[in-house]
Amino acid sequence: MEEMSSQVRLRLLPSARCLFDEPIQVKISRLKSRQVVTIKASSTDEKGVVFRSSATYRADGDGEIDLVRDASLNGSYVGVEPMGLLRTLTPNTLNTYFYKNKALEPHMVKFSVHDEEKHDRMLAEATNERLLMRDGVSRVPVKEGNFHGVLFIPPGEGPFPAVLDLCTFMSEKRASLLADKGFVVLAVPVFFEKPDISGKMHLDHYEEAVTFLKKLPQVGSKGVGVISRSKGGDIALSLAAFVPGIEAVVWINGCNANMGIPLFYKKRLILSPLMFNFSKVIPTDSGAKIIKYAIENPLDEKNKGSLVPVERAAGRFLFVASEDDLNWDSTAYVEAMVERLKRHGRSNFESVFYPAAGHLLEPPYGPFCPSALHGMLNFPVMWGGEPRTHAEVEVKLWKKIQEFLKTHLRCDDGHIKPRL
Incomplete structure (x- = not known):
C-alpha cells in the first residue's frame, strides 16, 4: 500500500x-x-x-x-x-x-x-x-380478480392504517417506503402493460383493490387512504367520489378530469375522456417535448363530462401541485378543484403549491430526472423543476404525506379484527 x-x-x-x-x-x-x-x-x-x-x-x-x-x-x-x-x-x-x-x-x-x-x-x-424495505416488512405479490399488485405489511401485530398506492406503472418504491413507516400498503399500477388508449378503464378494478385492503386482518383503519401522482391522480379522485370507504387521498400533480381514456363503473360510462391536442406540443433542444399546453381545458363546456365530481367525496384531500410542472397544469387543476369544493360548501381539503418543483415528485434522495420517455406517449417529455429546489421539496412533501395519512387514517383499538 x-x-x-x-x-x-x-x-x-x-x-x-x-x-x-x-x-x-x-x-x-x-x-x-x-x-x-x-x-x-x-x-x-x-x-x-x-x-x-x-x-x-x-x-x-x-x-x-x-x-x-x-x-x-x-x-x-x-x-x-x-x-x-x-x-x-x-x-x-x-x-x-x-x-x-x-x-x-x-x-x-x-x-x-x-x-x-x-x-x-x-x-x-x-x-x-x-x-427500500426495513427489517421485518413483508412483501406479498397479489393477484385477485381484476387487479394485481404488491402488498407490503409492516412488522408487528398492528392494527395498521391501509393505503392504496396507485402508481401509473408498477413501482414498489413508494409503497415499500410507506410500509417502513407503519402503513399496510398495496401498490397497484394504473396500467399493467402498455396503455390501451383506445380502450376503456374500469373503476371497479380499483374498487376490488380497496375491498381487498379493507378485509386484511392487519388493517385497523376504518377506511383506506390513496396516494397517487399523474394519471393515478384522476383515478384516485374518481375512487373518492364514487366508491365508499376512501378516507384520505394524496393527489400529486394530476388532473381534475379523467385523462385520455373513458372511465366506466358498474358497466356504465361515468366520465368521458379529456383529450390531447398534439399540435400544441412544444419541442425542446434535448429532444424532449413540453406537453403541458397540449391538454384540452377541462373547464371548457364540451369537457364538463370529464370533470371528476370531487364534491361527492366523503374523505379528506391533500392536493399537491408543483408550479414548474411541465407535464400538466397541476396548479390550475388544484385551483379548479378547490373552487368547486368551496362552491359545494366543502372544506375537506388542504392544498400545497411548490414553486420551482417539477412533475416527478418522488420519495426523497433519488436522482433528479429532468426528462424521460413518457409511458403513455411514444416520445420523451420534460418534467420541469429546478433540480436543487425540487429535491428539497421531495424531503418536505414526504414528511407531509406521512403526517396527513397518519392523521386521517386513525386506527381505533376497538377496530382490531379477530386473527384468523
Whole structure:
C-alpha cells in the first residue's frame, strides 16, 4: 500500500446501510491539510444504466471534509448540499429515468475519493446500501380478480392504517417506503402493460383493490387512504367520489378530469375522456417535448363530462401541485378543484403549491430526472423543476404525506379484527 492512500478514511454516517429516504453524512478524514480531492458517486439502475456524479472539495486544516458542512467547489453541483451527489447522479444519455422500482433490491451507491493532483488516483471508497424495505416488512405479490399488485405489511401485530398506492406503472418504491413507516400498503399500477388508449378503464378494478385492503386482518383503519401522482391522480379522485370507504387521498400533480381514456363503473360510462391536442406540443433542444399546453381545458363546456365530481367525496384531500410542472397544469387543476369544493360548501381539503418543483415528485434522495420517455406517449417529455429546489421539496412533501395519512387514517383499538 502507498503511504497516503491506505490512510484516507471515507465514512458514511450513521451507517453505510440506511433506508432509501434517509439522509447520510459523508465524511473524509486523514487527508493532507487543505488537500483538494474529487468525490465521485455511481449507481446502476434496474435497466443496467450507470448514473454518475462528482464534486470537488478542499479539506480543512485538519485534513477533513464533511459534506454536511463543506461546500463543493465545482463538479455536478456547487455549494453546501449534503446529499448533492445522490441528487445529481446522471447517465450519459439524455432523457433517461433512473429505474429503481423493485423493493427487494437496495439502491447501491458507490462513493470514492480521488486525488486531484495525482491523475485521479483513488484514495478511498465505500458503498452506501439504501434499502427500500426495513427489517421485518413483508412483501406479498397479489393477484385477485381484476387487479394485481404488491402488498407490503409492516412488522408487528398492528392494527395498521391501509393505503392504496396507485402508481401509473408498477413501482414498489413508494409503497415499500410507506410500509417502513407503519402503513399496510398495496401498490397497484394504473396500467399493467402498455396503455390501451383506445380502450376503456374500469373503476371497479380499483374498487376490488380497496375491498381487498379493507378485509386484511392487519388493517385497523376504518377506511383506506390513496396516494397517487399523474394519471393515478384522476383515478384516485374518481375512487373518492364514487366508491365508499376512501378516507384520505394524496393527489400529486394530476388532473381534475379523467385523462385520455373513458372511465366506466358498474358497466356504465361515468366520465368521458379529456383529450390531447398534439399540435400544441412544444419541442425542446434535448429532444424532449413540453406537453403541458397540449391538454384540452377541462373547464371548457364540451369537457364538463370529464370533470371528476370531487364534491361527492366523503374523505379528506391533500392536493399537491408543483408550479414548474411541465407535464400538466397541476396548479390550475388544484385551483379548479378547490373552487368547486368551496362552491359545494366543502372544506375537506388542504392544498400545497411548490414553486420551482417539477412533475416527478418522488420519495426523497433519488436522482433528479429532468426528462424521460413518457409511458403513455411514444416520445420523451420534460418534467420541469429546478433540480436543487425540487429535491428539497421531495424531503418536505414526504414528511407531509406521512403526517396527513397518519392523521386521517386513525386506527381505533376497538377496530382490531379477530386473527384468523
